[in-house]
Amino acid sequence: METSDVIVVGGGLFGPATAYGLRQQGLDTVVLDDGDDVLRAARGNFGLVWVQSKGMGMHQYHAWSRESAHLYHDFTSELREFSGTDIAHRNDGGMHLLLGEAEREQRRREMDIMRQQAGADGFECEIIEREEAEKMMPGVRLGDDVVGASFSKHDGDVNPLQLLRAIHASFQHLGGRFRSDSRVENIRHDGSVFIAETKNGAFAAPKIVLACGHGITKLAPMVGLDTPIVPQRGQVLVTERAEPLLNMALGTVRQTDEGTVQIGNTEEDVEFDDGTTLSAGQAMARRAVQVFPQLAGLRLIRTWGCIRVLTPDKCAIYDESEEFPGAYVATSHSGVTLAAVNARHTAKWIATGETPPGFEEFSAKRFKTEGGHVSTHH
Ligand SMILES: Cc1cc2nc3c(=O)[nH]c(=O)nc-3n(C[C@H](O)[C@H](O)[C@H](O)COP(=O)(O)OP(=O)(O)OC[C@H]3O[C@@H](n4cnc5c(N)ncnc54)[C@H](O)[C@@H]3O)c2cc1C
Incomplete structure (x- = not known):
């Protein structure tokens, strides 16, 4: 049986970003990943570090994405230092171009709602005119139907496959252990440790983090968590x-x-x-x-x-099991955007219990219906 301080299940983006942060917190960390033939959003995404449209209905998630975008600068430098990989991070703002008046009106309405829900914390995104958008991209001629764009200074992008590679390499550079082709089939709790069973043997640790995308649905109930995805x-x-x-x-x-x-x-x-x-x-x-x-x-x-x-409301879920303390779940769309905040704040939460204000809003309890079940509709 291989032992460690913490087991992270999932070798996509959520798992390794959190595991990298756990190594920085000084925890002996093992990542267990499934084989090459399974679903992996980490290998097929668009590469945006995107804030402007995140968190409709939940400002905390907007703020979490914005915090991650801010942390990205230092995160990128660290990854370059530890892995030698440049993730091609651009952070001079992002635009969503709008075709026709109906799209502009729709975007304006969404932004009004998000500005209102942000209150004093602020929502920094503006609609700019077509001419201004063109000026920001020298040499570009926009099509006749483009009426403008929504612009946020917080947005950016990366090379997503280099990001994935850099996080994996940095985690291992810091002494993290990565076990591929090791799908977790079962999780047991023997009173002091969690035991994760794979075809390559069992792994034991007092803490376990489920950060394995769609694999969470099967594993979460084994540690008393209900995580709708x-x-x-x-x-x-x-x-x-x-x-x-x-x-x-x-x-x-x-x-x-x-x-x-x-x-x-x-x-x-x-x-x-x-x-x-x-x-x-x-x-x-x-x-x-x-x-x-x-x-x-x-x-x-x-x-x-x-x-x-x-998740049903497209915002993140972070939970610790009440039935089995020490078992955590971390999942969301936007794992590229959230990689930096997962490496910093999510890892700190798991290592020390310390959380930023409002973090409890990310619990899946928000989906509980009257009967106490978690709903996948929102
Ligand atoms: C088309 C598309 C575009 C996207 N564009 C963006 C974007 O521009 N910006 C952005 O921020 N996000 C984007 N995303 C989302 C982003 O890719 C995901 O949020 C992110 O990959 C989720 O990371 P994850 O680690 O939770 O899941 P995944 O990347 O799916 O990884 C899950 C991992 O867990 C492993 N696993 C599963 N079950 C088990 C098990 N039982 N035992 C061990 N391992 C297991 C799998 O092998 C896999 O490696 C996009 C996604 C898609 C599909």
């Missing part, structure tokens, strides 16, 4: 490499540090089907060219579908 597919298109044109983070069309242009992102309720469809690809490509006519000549080279890990 639903799947949602996102399809992405990628073009061939092009000269640098789009110089900042953009909501649905972004040029990567490698020169390719990523075009996204559908939101489809298709259970766990991670395939792609021609109709979705056509719709995404059509919109991209409507916004940026200069992309029209580029060839598409890749497309994929990937399953999001969503």
Whole structure:
């Protein structure tokens, strides 16, 4: 039996980012990950560190995302130092371009609600006119139907696969142990430690963190936690490499540090089907060219579908089990955005019990219905 101070289940983004922070807190940490053939949002996402649209209905989640974006600067430097990997972090703001008056009105309404719910804490996002948006991207000609954009100075992006690699390497650089192809099948509690059983043997620790995306649904009840998660597919298109044109983070069309242009992102309720469809690809490509006519000549080279890990209200869940203290769950959409805050505050919570004000709002208790069950509808 391999022992440690803490077991982190899940080798995507939530698990390793938290595990990296736990090593910095001085805890002997083992990460257990499933095999290569399972769902992994960490390997198919869009790479945005995005704040402006996060937390409709729950300002605490907006503030949590904003805090992460602020922590990203130091986080990026550390990852570079420990892993030698540059994650291509851009943090000079992000825009969501708006096509037509109806989109502008809808965005304005959403922003009004979010500003109201933020109260004194503030909500820093503004609608800018089309001319101003064009000025921010020298050389770009926006399509005739673009009326403006919502802009937030907190937004940015990274190379998501380099991020994943850098977090894994930094965790191991700090002495963390990573066990791949080690799916946790069962968790037992023997009074003082949790025992996680895998086909490669058992692992024991006084603390266990479930941060394994859709794998949480099966494991959480074993430690007395109820964590509702639903799947949602996102399809992405990628073009061939092009000269640098789009110089900042953009909501649905972004040029990567490698020169390719990523075009996204559908939101489809298709259970766990991670395939792609021609109709979705056509719709995404059509919109991209409507916004940026200069992309029209580029060839598409890749497309994929990937399953999001969503809570019913699209905000994060962080919980410690009341029945089995020492067992934690951490999950959300936006694992790229939240990587820095997970490395800092989530790790500190697990290591020391210390939490920032309002952290208890992230408990899945917010989904409890009158009968005491957790609802997946919100
Ligand atoms: C199309 C798309 C676009 C996205 N765009 C963005 C974006 O721009 N910005 C952003 O911030 N976020 C984005 N996301 C979300 C982000 O990718 C996820 O929030 C993040 O990957 C979730 O991390 P996770 O570690 O919780 O889950 P995952 O990345 O899914 O990883 C879960 C891990 O747990 C392992 N596992 C599962 N069960 C077990 C078990 N029983 N035992 C051991 N290991 C197990 C799996 O092998 C896997 O490695 C996007 C997601 C999608 C699908």
